[in-house]
Amino acid sequence: MADAALRADGVSKRYGDRAALRDVTFAAGRGELVAVIGPNGAGKTTLLQIVAGALAPTAGTVLLRPEQVGWVPQQPALYSKLSVAENLRLFARLEKVADVEAAVERMLEQTGLKARAGDEVGRLSGGNQQRVNIAIGLLRSPAALLLDEPSAALDPRQRERLWSFIGGLAGEGTAVVYSTHDVGEAERYADRVLVLADGELLFTGTPAELEHVVGDAADFESAFVRFLHERGH
């Protein structure tokens, strides 16, 4: 991909004898939504942590520096005793954002949490906490945003709002890479899917291409399961 906003080349991670990731290479273009799917223990979180700079790879390189990548961990990484605005302000300062107050205002607007700015994060719903979590990842207006299972703890209505918000970000040119257990979310929202199993990248392409590779599957989820089964997973 020539105009990639994010690129990882030959990324591997070993924990002693166990290989968590094996020579994974992928890229995400500007405004592209990429879903990372795979069974439990496939290495999805490890891949995103390495790309985010939260974990050092055993081998391989990542094109962007950590400060150019927005990182949204699976669990809201927030201080529950601080308010929404205080959390945003703290991370904006730590990220050395030039105009802290403007960035906080922008994020409050973007997440629709302006009315809750003074509320302690611990008192927000799971959905709103996830919005603040994402907002912190976006404080520096990064070229790429990485989300680790962003909808895991949300109800259907909150999920819909979340994907609408993420879609809006991609529409503005941010490359979005997210991991998910929900194969339906990958089919519905992703431009491209990466299929990981046992730390190995098995497939890169659109959801339709994955269905095409498998053949006569009833739906995307069936195609995904059969794809893994045919490759011994």
Next chain:
Amino acid sequence: MRWLLLKDLQILRRSPLLVGLLIVYPIVISLLVGLALDRPPEKPKVAFANLVPQGESEFSIGGRKLDVADYAPRLFEAIDPVRVRTREEAIEKVRDGEVLGAIVLPEDAAERLRRTLALGGGGPPRIEVFYNASDPLKRQLVESTIRSRLAEANDALSDAVLREAAGYIDVIVTGGEVALPLIGTVDILGLRRSQAIIEAAVRTLPADAPERVALTQVARFARLAADNLDVSKPILATIGSPVEVRQTNISGATTSLSGFFVAVAVTVSLMFVALLLAAGLLALEREQHAFGRLVRGLVSRTSLLSEKVVLAALCALAVCLLMLCGLAAFTGLDWGRAPAWLAALAAGGLGFAAMGTAIGALAREVQAASLLAFALSLPVAFLALVPSGAVDASLFRVIEGISALFPFKPALDALDAAIGGGTLAGPLAHLLALTLAFSVLARLALRRFA
């Protein structure tokens, strides 16, 4: 680091229960210690039955009259006496638990004393003491109190007897009047005057008089006897206190007992505040899932650790300085040594805080970290307080070795020296070395923290 410090202070400000506990705890400790030091312990209640008939408690040594009852106030300085009339009543009160012990002065006490002093035979007076053994600790207190006070009374009596004996010797040597029971006042010539009279008589005799040799021998005997009896006075004085005690402090600070209690109370508070705060604040970063976000380029792991150590040490310093000032008001500590207090508190706070971050990094969860901090700190504190000589020498060396690995002992030594005027350099260097060691341990543990 500045923003993280402010963030942690904000979090602390919004945790009123924790902050309240951190402030109230040392204040309560300082008040309790202060009050305990300000008021002497309550005297144990002891029944006292004086069965010596009224008017018969007097006895005399030489011409001097003494009263057995005069020695009771010495005892009452250490006990709260409950006066009873009979021996049975005294025993009953002990049995009922109304008093912790009873002292019975039998009716023949003065008579026996009189006979003993007049070398009249019979046993010495015997005072009866009864204890209630239901509480071994209280029993020990009462027993040792009564025994030491009776020993003092015995000493005082013995001093009086010795003084009289020395008076007799004076009279025998130099002559004078002596009042004796039944006989009345007797004029004693004395050895010196006898010697002078004999020598004067010898000088009047002719040089070849046969009596001269015998009288000269008597005069020499009188002189020798007078000289040697003079020497016996200091010997008699040593009978009352045959052993002279000379005390020299060869190790440790010269802190008073109350000063040492203050040092212990402040060190315990310093330990809890710094240890729990550092361990909890570091574990909280992981529990709130913020650690991964922070260390991906926003803050280095070393800076994060330093921030926790500095914040916990500062909070512990502030709280314990407040506590020390409170205790100083009760115990009259030397305010001129305040800079030394600060140095000891700062170094101790850093040591405990570094240990706290190591605990937080290893435990990784706030509750587990708090539990581990408690579980580790209490035995370490107890071990550090074991005095030398209380256990076997080799076991004490092991205890010393273990105590040296944790900040409690050097922090206590530093505060003890800061309060009592000892040398601070050693404990401070020890604390700084431990701060470094625990920081390295915490930094290593952070590798698997996320």
